[in-house]
Amino acid sequence: MIERPPEWLNPPDLKTATGIQRAIADAVETADRIGTVQRVAGADTSMKWRDSRGPIHAAIACDDGTVGQATRIPPFPYVPGYLGFRECPALVAAWETLAVKPDLVLMDGQGRSHPRRCGVACQLGVLLDVAVIGVAKSLLCGVVAGVLGDEVGATAPLVDRGEVVAMAVRLRVRAAPVYVSIGHRVTLETAVAWVLRLSDGRRVPPPVRAAHEAANAVRIAHAAGADGGNVDIL
DNA sequence: GCGACAG
DNA sequence: ATCTTGTCGC
Numbered sequence: 001m002i003e004r005p006p007e008w009l010n011p012p013d014l015k016t017a018t019g020i021q022r023a024i025a026d027a028v029e030t031a032d033r034i035g036t037v038q039r040v041a042g043a044d045t046s047m048k049w050r051d052s053r054g055p056i057h058a059a060i061a062c063d064d065g066t067v068g069q070a071t072r073i074p075p076f077p078y079v080p081g082y083l084g085f086r087e088c089p090a091l092v093a094a095w096e097t098l099a100v101k102p103d104l105v106l107m108d109g110q111g112r113s114h115p116r117r118c119g120v121a122c123q124l125g126v127l128l129d130v131a132v133i134g135v136a137k138s139l140l141c142g143v144v145a146g147v148l149g150d151e152v153g154a155t156a157p158l159v160d161r162g163e164v165v166a167m168a169v170r171l172r173v174r175a176a177p178v179y180v181s182i183g184h185r186v187t188l189e190t191a192v193a194w195v196l197r198l199s200d201g202r203r204v205p206p207p208v209r210a211a212h213e214a215a216n217a218v219r220i221a222h223a224a225g226a227d228g229g230n231v232d233i234l
Numbered sequence: 235g236c237g238a239c240a241g
Numbered sequence: 242a243t244c245t246t247g248t249c250g251c
Contacts, residue, residue: 048242048243080241081239086241110240120240120241136240136241137240140238141240
């Protein structure tokens with residue numbers, strides 16, 4: 001049984017990055033009651049449109065406003081089921097630029113809800129040895145069992161080949177759910193509790209949004225030559 | 235064989 | 242994933 005968090009956050013000022021950062025910090029203040037987590041971050045990557053062989057820009061956005069970032073050339077184009085092998089090199093490099101490491105990371109993508117039960121969130125968690133929760137916006141495998149309620153906070157299990165591999169969670173009314181799954185060192189129940197705690201009434205939780213924005217910023221800066229065209233090829 | 239397919 | 246323009250609702 002999953003307990004609903006007692007209170008919801010006020011919507012942040014979405015027009016500014018500081019608004020998002022405040023939302024994350026506020027959420028962590030009330031969320032650390034369900035664990036020993038001190039610092040939360042979001043992780044995401046960005047790339048040029050229709051250029052699945054081009055550089056991958058990774059960002060890890062922490063709740064204190066610091067951002068780890070890196071750019072890498074992926075070893076192969078996008079193939080469903082192999083995303084972790086494309087994104088993890090850049091993500092690990094971004095992690096290494098952080099002076100202070102987070103205790104919990106919300107990764108944009110699947111964790112156990114993967115054909116071989118090892119999505120990008122699992123891979124990242126193992127490589128970094130840190131707790132990771134997978135937050136995906138669409139499905140790679142599995143079907144939602146039963147009916148997902150219309151209300152914010154509604155959940156329904158995602159089943160693949162007889163296993164519950166994730167939980168569909170509605171974070172915004174009249175919006176599609178996100179799929180929360182185990183990444184690393186966290187149970188599905190705890191993962192869902194964290195996502196609910198960190199949510200602010202929008203479809204995607206603030207840490208993932210912040211990481212998305214940060215990764216986009218890295219890509220824009222790279223395109224403008226602000227990084228001197230620096231790309232470490234692995 | 236056919237369709238589906240995170241980011 | 243990313244790009245672009247327009248429309249709808251609070």
